[in-house]
Amino acid sequence: MAYERYAFVFHFYCSQYSAGVWITFVLSYTKRLIIKYSSLVSSYPLPNLFIPGVQKAGTTALASFLSQHPDICLVKGKEAHVFDDPQYHRSTDKSGFVHDKYASKLAHYKGERYILDATPVTMLHPQFIQAAARHCAQAKYVVVLRDPVDRALSHYAMTKSRGLESRSPAMAFLLEPWRMRGFYKNLPNSPFESKYRDQSYLTRGKYRRQLGWLTNEVGESQIKIINQHDLLSNHQGVLDGIFDFLSAEHVKLDAERVFSTKDRAEISPFLYRILKWLV
Secondary structure (H helix, E strand, O other): OHHHHHHHHHHHHHHHOOHHHHHHHHHHHHHHHHHHHHHHHOOOOOOOEEOOOOOOOOHHHHHHHHOOOOOEEEOOOOOOOOOOOHHHHHOOOHHHHHHHHHHOOOOOOOOOOEEEEOOOOHHHOHHHHHHHHHHOOOOEEEEEEOOHHHHHHHHHHHHHHOOOOOOOHHHHHHHHHHHOOOHHHHHHHOOOOOHHHHOOOOHHHOHHHHHHHHHHHHOHHHEEEEEHHHHHHOHHHHHHHHHHHOOOOOOOOOOOOOOOOOOOOOOOHHHHHHHHHHO
């Protein structure tokens, strides 16, 4: 009886609407199904290697070097921005969102052992770290650090060059505590271009706090910490240490000047000492 009832309804609507309307309906419904279930059929695994921070410390250079290893596939654009995407935090299907966005960044993937995402804001907020650890439970993390004051000055110079900073370095650093009010509450849902990202000069230098969040989520054994200065001065030695951490074959890679350390703003020695004390 149920079959006969559905057949009657189907034939009724067929008699009322043209073939064009039905084709439009079928195509629209099929598109919705594809969007809804694409994550279930994605052939791409999720990243198992992250460079989660810190910004302006050489993450671009390190990602470039590691991507030359035959066992490492770097996501398109270097930074996938999945777990810091405000859409992720608003999504009701977070797993589907993660799979779909990473799939869009991995068309070039050829079965490499490691998939690397080098989004350096990941370590900045505990929710970003928690999300990465939840979806990519077996991942390893290589963290690049830089002197926090030098990093802040470089960050300031970048923001200034993009027209997103009108204050002097001294005034910008002085105003930062007021600018960053509500930082931990608001950052996950803020747009990519916001004061919490662009003007968090000294906030991003609170490494102890960020490393604490990361360690609590994934454990020390999954984390490798390097320094930008060491990457510059002992290029191959640092890379070999990372390859050991990954249980990967050592590959000799020529040093390249992927980043420049001359992009920092200049301040007085007195202010520099004060900032060193603050961070």
